Amino acid sequence: MKPMVHNIVKTIRIFFIYLRLNFAKGMEYRVNFLTSLFPTFAYSLGYLIFIRTIYGLVPSIAGWTFDQLLALFAIEQFLLYAILILFRQSFDLFSESIRTGEFDLTLKLPISARLGASFVHQEVYIFAPLMGAILIFLYATRDFNLGLVQYLVISFMLCLGIFILYNIYTIIASLSFWTTESAEIMSLGDELMDLGRYPVQIFPQIIVILLLFIFPISLITLNPANISFGIYDWKLPTTLIVMALISFVISQFIWNVGLKRYSSASS
Amino acid sequence: MGKYWTIFVNSIQTGFTYRAEILFRALRHIVLAAVFIFLWLTIFKTQTQIKGFDEHSIVTYYLLAEILDIIYTARPARYLTRQIKNGDLSFFLIKPFSHKLNVFAQVVGEQVAKSSLSVLIVVAVFLLFPNHIFVQTNPLYVFLFCLSIVLAWILYFHIFYFVGLISFWFSETSYIRMSINQLVIILAGRWVPLSFLPPFLFALTNVLPFQYLFSFIINTYLGKNSLDKIVLALGIESLWIVAFSILISFLWKKGAKRYEAYGA
Numbered sequence: 001m002k003p004m005v006h007n008i009v010k011t012i013r014i015f016f017i018y019l020r021l022n023f024a025k026g027m028e029y030r031v032n033f034l035t036s037l038f039p040t041f042a043y044s045l046g047y048l049i050f051i052r053t054i055y056g057l058v059p060s061i062a063g064w065t066f067d068q069l070l071a072l073f074a075i076e077q078f079l080l081y082a083i084l085i086l087f088r089q090s091f092d093l094f095s096e097s098i099r100t101g102e103f104d105l106t107l108k109l110p111i112s113a114r115l116g117a118s119f120v121h122q123e124v125y126i127f128a129p130l131m132g133a134i135l136i137f138l139y140a141t142r143d144f145n146l147g148l149v150q151y152l153v154i155s156f157m158l159c160l161g162i163f164i165l166y167n168i169y170t171i172i173a174s175l176s177f178w179t180t181e182s183a184e185i186m187s188l189g190d191e192l193m194d195l196g197r198y199p200v201q202i203f204p205q206i207i208v209i210l211l212l213f214i215f216p217i218s219l220i221t222l223n224p225a226n227i228s229f230g231i232y233d234w235k236l237p238t239t240l241i242v243m244a245l246i247s248f249v250i251s252q253f254i255w256n257v258g259l260k261r262y263s264s265a266s267s
Numbered sequence: 268m269g270k271y272w273t274i275f276v277n278s279i280q281t282g283f284t285y286r287a288e289i290l291f292r293a294l295r296h297i298v299l300a301a302v303f304i305f306l307w308l309t310i311f312k313t314q315t316q317i318k319g320f321d322e323h324s325i326v327t328y329y330l331l332a333e334i335l336d337i338i339y340t341a342r343p344a345r346y347l348t349r350q351i352k353n354g355d356l357s358f359f360l361i362k363p364f365s366h367k368l369n370v371f372a373q374v375v376g377e378q379v380a381k382s383s384l385s386v387l388i389v390v391a392v393f394l395l396f397p398n399h400i401f402v403q404t405n406p407l408y409v410f411l412f413c414l415s416i417v418l419a420w421i422l423y424f425h426i427f428y429f430v431g432l433i434s435f436w437f438s439e440t441s442y443i444r445m446s447i448n449q450l451v452i453i454l455a456g457r458w459v460p461l462s463f464l465p466p467f468l469f470a471l472t473n474v475l476p477f478q479y480l481f482s483f484i485i486n487t488y489l490g491k492n493s494l495d496k497i498v499l500a501l502g503i504e505s506l507w508i509v510a511f512s513i514l515i516s517f518l519w520k521k522g523a524k525r526y527e528a529y530g531a
Contacts, residue, residue: 031439039445046453053463054310057317062309184291191295195302202309 014111018119026124033125040081040129044136047073062201067140069199071228074137075158075221076197080190081130082162083169088190090121091173095183098176103262114170114255141228154224157237160244161220167247168215170255177258189215196221216243270364274372282380289381292340296389300333303458304399318462324489325460326399331485332457334389338416339423339480340381341374344444347431352438356526367515371424378420403488411497412488418504419480425511426451426476432515435522456482476507 026033051073055066064072094117097103106116146154172189175182196217200208211218223240226233283289304326311322320328347370350356359366394400403409430447434440452458454468455477461469472478483500486492492500 035439035442038442039449042446042449046449046458049453049464049468050458053459053465054306056465057463058310058314061306181287181291184288188291188295188298191298194299198302198306202305204305207305 011112011115014115015119019122019124022119022122023124026122029125033128036125037128037132040132044077044132062199064199064201067143068225068229069197070140071137071144072199072221072225073197074133074140075224076193076217077133078130078137078158079161079165079196079220080193081126081133082158083165084123084126085130086122086162087118087166087169088186089123090118091169091186092183093121094118094173095176095180095186098262099180113259114252117173118166118170137228144228144230146228150227153227157220157223157227157240160240161223164216164220164240164244164247167244167251170251171247174251174254174258177261193217212239213243216240219243271368271372274369275376278373278376279380282377289383292337292381293389296333296337299336300329300389303329303332308399318460319491320460323399323401324491327401327489328460328485330389330400331488332481334386335416335419335481335484336457337382337386337389338378338420341378342427343370343374343424344427344431345441346370346374347428348434348440348444351431351434351522351526360523360526367428367519370428374424401489403490405490407494408487408490411494411501412484415479415484415487415497415501415504418501418508419484422476422504422508422511423480425508425515429511429515429518432518432522435518435525451477451480454478455480456485460485476504479504479507 048070051066051069054061055069061069094103094106097106097117103117106120107113109116169186169189172182172185175185192215195203195211200211200218200222203211208218213219219236219240223236226236307325307329308322310317311325315321317325350359356366359369362369403412427444430444431440433443437443454472454475456472457480461472461478461482464472472482479500483492483504487497
């Protein structure tokens with residue numbers, strides 16, 4: 001038990017060291033903090049116009065109101081920016097490093113190779129759009145009377161969601177040990193992220209299963225959304241926790257198998 | 268003309284080298300189209316018509332919007348920005364050919380390669396659901412639809428080549444490019460038919476050139492535009508292309524004077 005706790009503490013410490021280093025690196029280009037806002041603002045504005053237009057034509061979509069759909073969009077955007085800040089770029093670089101053999105350098109580090117590959121590069125300047133997503137969420141839920149407990153539960157669920165996405169992206173990135181096309185699969189994953197902003201009720205049953213259990217983006221976005229709407233159901237949160245554990249075990253297994261297969265460019 | 272043809276052919280061959288990229292790109296577009304279609308099919312469960320669109324025309328609208336989006340995959344602005352930023356433009360300035368035509372041949376070639384398989388896959392998938400697709404049987408409308416695609420692509424190229432020229436003045440333009448891209452998407456009717464927009468936005472899109480990239484083309488296919496309107500619109504679209512051409516040559520001259528490259 002003690003070595004496990006020690007490992008977890010060490011992992012968290014290294015993660016924060018990476019975050020601090022990348023933040024310092026990001027501060028060299030301070031103007032990026034501002035400029036990153038323009039396209040995300042334009043995108044959010046576009047999406048807002050899109051759903052506003054739809055709600056100008058119909059009163060609800062699959063029983064969802066405008067504010068509820070907006071909250072779901074904000075949650076999806078928050079998750080997207082969070083993973084962009086934390087690890088998405090690192091996985092792109094990881095795929096590249098497998099091809100070029102630069103992954104050898106990561107292996108030489110006195111830390112877990114997975115940890116090194118996941119957090120070496122973090123896009124901290126995306127912090128501004130992340131705040132934008134939080135603002136949209138606060139606006140969308142202004143009439144939902146959320147209290148401190150709800151915010152804490154929502155935050156916990158978002159953390160679990162990020163953890164699941166981290167495991168999924170690790171699985172996709174691990175494919176780099178076998179194929180050179182993993183970057184493309186990751187881009188497909190980015191596209192699938194978009195699905196999390198729509199109510200599952202609009203999709204056919206087979207796609208709902210995919211979005212809840214295979215690429216569980218809807219499971220991840222629906223949980224915090226339900227809490228903010230005052231819907232308390234034990235099944236979805238339990239599934240989220242189980243999914244977090246399963247995804248971690250699977251991702252670690254695939255990573256280990258892939259790592260054994262890796263032979264550097266120079267060997 | 269032969270030199271541009273060679274660039275075009277080389278570009279096609281390079282484009283086909285990345286077949287997996289083309290396949291995954293097609294999959295991404297299928298996902299996007301499917302989401303929009305499922306969303307609208309849900310809405311049409313409670314309505315039979317919305318502003319002249321029924322279930323068939325709305326599904327066809329998003330299928331065509333996705334195909335058009337694939338056709339606009341090539342990024343002339345990014346191409347130009349990269350050349351200006353890393354100094355590769357110097358290489359072109361001393362060559363006896365037009366830079367704009369060179370980029371045009373390059374991106375058209377790249378586009379042909381990237382579009383071909385994607386379009387086929389998207390069409391194949393949606394042919395699996397033929398009950399929801401509107402098929403235009405009037406050959407004149409089909410011809411005008413094809414013609415408007417060609418003109419729209421030329422307009423698209425000019426708009427984004429123009430955007431790329433900003434790199435002569437700013438070192439980091441990716442955010443400007445992305446922002447413009449996002450605005451174009453909504454004002455062109457990529458996300459929602461323009462007639463659905465609030466009246467003030469709809470009026471705005473009517474005076475901007477972006478409608479010719481998506482909305483106008485799809486409405487032509489769907490037979491929602493009268494022949495008079497199509498002829499007039501194609502004329503106005505051609506004028507936009509001429510206007511952008513003039514602006515481009517003006518900015519190009521100004522920008523080339525400012526351009527500096529290490530080792531030049």
